Amino acid sequence: MNSNTAGTPVRPPPRGAAHALVFQVRHLGKTYGSGEVAVHALRAVDLEVRRGEFIVLLGASGSGKSTLLNILGGLDSASSGQVLFAGQDLSQAGEAALTAYRRRHVGFVFQFYNLIPSLTVFENVALVTDIATDPMPAGEAIGMVGLGGRSDHFPAQLSGGEQQRVAIARAIVKRPDVLLCDEPTGALDYATGKLVLDVIERINAGLGTTAIVITHNAAIAGMADRVVRLGDGRILGIDANARKLSPSELAW
Numbered sequence: 001m002n003s004n005t006a007g008t009p010v011r012p013p014p015r016g017a018a019h020a021l022v023f024q025v026r027h028l029g030k031t032y033g034s035g036e037v038a039v040h041a042l043r044a045v046d047l048e049v050r051r052g053e054f055i056v057l058l059g060a061s062g063s064g065k066s067t068l069l070n071i072l073g074g075l076d077s078a079s080s081g082q083v084l085f086a087g088q089d090l091s092q093a094g095e096a097a098l099t100a101y102r103r104r105h106v107g108f109v110f111q112f113y114n115l116i117p118s119l120t121v122f123e124n125v126a127l128v129t130d131i132a133t134d135p136m137p138a139g140e141a142i143g144m145v146g147l148g149g150r151s152d153h154f155p156a157q158l159s160g161g162e163q164q165r166v167a168i169a170r171a172i173v174k175r176p177d178v179l180l181c182d183e184p185t186g187a188l189d190y191a192t193g194k195l196v197l198d199v200i201e202r203i204n205a206g207l208g209t210t211a212i213v214i215t216h217n218a219a220i221a222g223m224a225d226r227v228v229r230l231g232d233g234r235i236l237g238i239d240a241n242a243r244k245l246s247p248s249e250l251a252w
């Protein structure tokens with residue numbers, strides 16, 4: 001069944017192709033448990049994501065947002081249907097291939113930063129460059145999130161927003177094709193949340209990294225190319241924004 005267990009590299013989408021599809025999600029289903037306790041987290045989800053798109057995933061608690069993001073990122077597997085990354089079927093990939101996929105192509109940012117407390121900012125980011133195939137210098141990624149002067153500081157010496165920016169630097173230093181963010185501003189106050197959104201926007205626009213951001217905050221939807229609304233494991237609607245707003249134009 002697992003035809004790709006040896007860790008065969010999953011290739012990125014061709015760089016030159018305009019609007020190349022990064023993800024093709026076809027009739028994706030995810031069920032946790034079975035029988036009477038089965039939870040249908042995703043039901044027949046169809047979605048296409050283009051290279052360089054900024055997608056916001058909105059939906060009530062339990063609607064399936066994290067499940068979808070985790071399957072796109074190779075952290076979880078589908079129960080039914082397909083997820084293609086650059087035309088290659090992740091649903092058929094084995095553990096080793098999924099690990100290689102995550103390592104080469106996916107940057108994750110979560111609500112909580114998960115930095116290593118005993119390592120400096122530089123060391124937290126450099127840890128990734130040791131195992132990545134084509135990383136940018138750690139200092140460059142730290143500079144991109146505006147923390148060039150804080151490289152020698154430890155996480156405990158940084159604010160929550162600064163720690164989240166280190167987590168973003170760690171996610172992008174390997175030049176991932178996709179940046180998957182699960183409630184990246186969930187633990188942050190208004191102004192700090194905007195700074196973090198600003199960084200995500202700059203990475204999306206500047207590096208062309210496809211960004212998919214989960215949020216409970218509907219105001220953030222203004223930043224997206226397209227807003228995907230989930231409810232009860234289904235896509236309720238997809239709206240395109242005629243004009244994307246910058247974080248400074250958002251208010252909540």
Ligand SMILES: Nc1ncnc2c1ncn2[C@@H]1O[C@H](COP(=O)(O)OP(=O)(O)OP(=O)(O)O)[C@@H](O)[C@H]1O
Pocket residue numbers: 032033039040041059060061062063064065066067068
């Ligand atoms: N490992 C698991 N085992 C059993 N059920 C799960 C598991 N993970 C998620 N679920 C269930 O799947 C459904 C979708 O969960 P998911 O975390 O994707 O929702 P969400 O939209 O991200 O919610 P939130 O906004 O609260 O994070 C929920 O009913 C949840 O309880």
